[in-house]
Amino acid sequence: MRKFLTILLALLCSACEQSGDSPAHRPLTKELIVVTHNGPNTYYVDDENQNAGFEYDLVQMFMKDLGPEYSAKFLVVGNISQVIPTLLKGQAHFAAADLSITKLRQHLVKFSVPYQTTQQKVIYNDSQSKPPKTVNDLIGKRIAVPAGTSYAERLREMKEHTPALHWEELKRASADELMEQVADGTLDFTVADSHLANMLKNYYPNLADGMSVGKPEQVAWAFPKRGQSWISQRANAFIEKIKKDGRLRNLVDRYYGHSERLNPMDVTNFLVRTRNVLPQYVGLFKQAQELTGLDWRLLAGVSYQESHWDRFNTSPTNVRGMMMLTEATADRLGVTDRLDARQSILGGARYIAMLKDMLPERIQEPDRTWLALAAYNIGFAHLEDARILTKRLKLNPDSWADVKKTLPLLNRAEHYSTLKYGYASGGAPVVFVESIRTYHKILERYEPKHQPILPDFNLVNAGMTTGIAPYQPVP
Numbered sequence: 001m002r003k004f005l006t007i008l009l010a011l012l013c014s015a016c017e018q019s020g021d022s023p024a025h026r027p028l029t030k031e032l033i034v035v036t037h038n039g040p041n042t043y044y045v046d047d048e049n050q051n052a053g054f055e056y057d058l059v060q061m062f063m064k065d066l067g068p069e070y071s072a073k074f075l076v077v078g079n080i081s082q083v084i085p086t087l088l089k090g091q092a093h094f095a096a097a098d099l100s101i102t103k104l105r106q107h108l109v110k111f112s113v114p115y116q117t118t119q120q121k122v123i124y125n126d127s128q129s130k131p132p133k134t135v136n137d138l139i140g141k142r143i144a145v146p147a148g149t150s151y152a153e154r155l156r157e158m159k160e161h162t163p164a165l166h167w168e169e170l171k172r173a174s175a176d177e178l179m180e181q182v183a184d185g186t187l188d189f190t191v192a193d194s195h196l197a198n199m200l201k202n203y204y205p206n207l208a209d210g211m212s213v214g215k216p217e218q219v220a221w222a223f224p225k226r227g228q229s230w231i232s233q234r235a236n237a238f239i240e241k242i243k244k245d246g247r248l249r250n251l252v253d254r255y256y257g258h259s260e261r262l263n264p265m266d267v268t269n270f271l272v273r274t275r276n277v278l279p280q281y282v283g284l285f286k287q288a289q290e291l292t293g294l295d296w297r298l299l300a301g302v303s304y305q306e307s308h309w310d311r312f313n314t315s316p317t318n319v320r321g322m323m324m325l326t327e328a329t330a331d332r333l334g335v336t337d338r339l340d341a342r343q344s345i346l347g348g349a350r351y352i353a354m355l356k357d358m359l360p361e362r363i364q365e366p367d368r369t370w371l372a373l374a375a376y377n378i379g380f381a382h383l384e385d386a387r388i389l390t391k392r393l394k395l396n397p398d399s400w401a402d403v404k405k406t407l408p409l410l411n412r413a414e415h416y417s418t419l420k421y422g423y424a425s426g427g428a429p430v431v432f433v434e435s436i437r438t439y440h441k442i443l444e445r446y447e448p449k450h451q452p453i454l455p456d457f458n459l460v461n462a463g464m465t466t467g468i469a470p471y472q473p474v475p
């Protein structure tokens with residue numbers, strides 16, 4: 001009997017090992033070590049002193065999928081060139097570091113199924129250089145890329161056919177640092193992924209992308225080839241699941257969905273007016289934050305999109321002032337002079353806060369804010385129509401990434417004829433919200449946050465009458 005049990009136990013252990021579920025394949029702790037590096041799309045600490053970044057959020061979603069007993073501990077290395085060596089030394093369970101899948105890296109590590117596609121671009125300063133169109137345009141120029149990146153791999157492939165091509169590989173530099181050097185003229189060119197370049201072009205409007213380098217690449221997590229296979233198996237299942245249920249689409253939209261909305265002239269004009277015009281209104285925007293809890297930089301972005309911070313701005317339809325309030329909305333809010341900057345800013349802020357409160361409680365941030373801003377532009381009734389249409393199309397009516405796809409359909413008879421409030425120019429709120437998102441991100445980069453004296457005080461929730469009819473929520 002004992003011999004039979006011994007054989008049975010051995011068979012069970014063997015089966016567990018083959019399936020990746022044996023104790024040898026399980027960590028001794030439910031805390032998974034994740035190696036990454038600092039960057040705008042990997043891992044950073046935001047101005048609320050909270051961890052953020054596309055990779056950080058994606059890992060946290062994975063931990064939630066694994067179960068409440070699991071957590072992630074981030075091991076932040078100095079730069080991307082240290083990520084895979086750290087993984088190979090056994091110091092982390094996997095890497096979440098915006099890594100492209102390349103042939104060289106595939107010899108060293110095992111990749112998950114990809115969750116993003118990107119194209120490498122040559123980045124140049126369009127105020128100093130002509131757009132590089134062929135590899136010959138790169139010869140004799142000051143070029144640098146971070147060491148250990150796929151950018152360096154691609155340049156080495158190009159050098160096989162163009163031996164005169166030269167560049168530096170810098171161990172202590174990141175891609176965004178080198179793009180900044182291109183913007184200030186220290187470098188002629190660098191190479192960067194398109195999604196990262198689009199983010200940085202909103203901060204440095206003289207940056208532009210030239211020729212593509214290689215074919216589009218896929219981004220994935222990396223695992224040690226001799227690591228615990230159950231982790232990579234669960235990661236693959238998780239990524240496939242969030243591709244299908246829309247969570248990956250929402251996360252991509254959160255970080256990159258707005259980055260291509262503005263052109264360089266839009267950004268340049270915004271930066272100029274940020275220096276020349278905004279300072280005289282900063283105090284009013286901060287006062288509006290005190291009263292509503294809305295970030296003053298978001299409110300400033302709304303005001304710029306509406307009026308370019310011109311308190312006398314008036315549209316042909318008699319929408320007026322810093323926040324471009326209609327006469328009816330101003331009356332509801334008790335705004336007696338829409339051309340008075342203080343009244344307009346405080347009134348517009350209160351109105352946005354009211355719209356947020358009208359949305360169903362289940363809608364989380366930042367989608368809650370983006371949907372409220374869409375309602376600010378198009379009206380709450382038409383937003384609800386768009387959310388109803390979103391649900392009909394089997395998308396998520398609580399997700400801005402999905403609602404912004406259906407808003408433009410409100411001008412098509414096949415759709416608006418079936419909705420309560422009918423026709424609307426649904427493309428306008430999409431442009432409105434996406435532009436504000438970009439202005440907000442720029443202000444977050446250059447302007448400090450404001451710490452309210454009464455951080456939990458909110459005029460809208462303090463008993464102020466809105467005069468707005470209650471919404472009929474999407475079920």
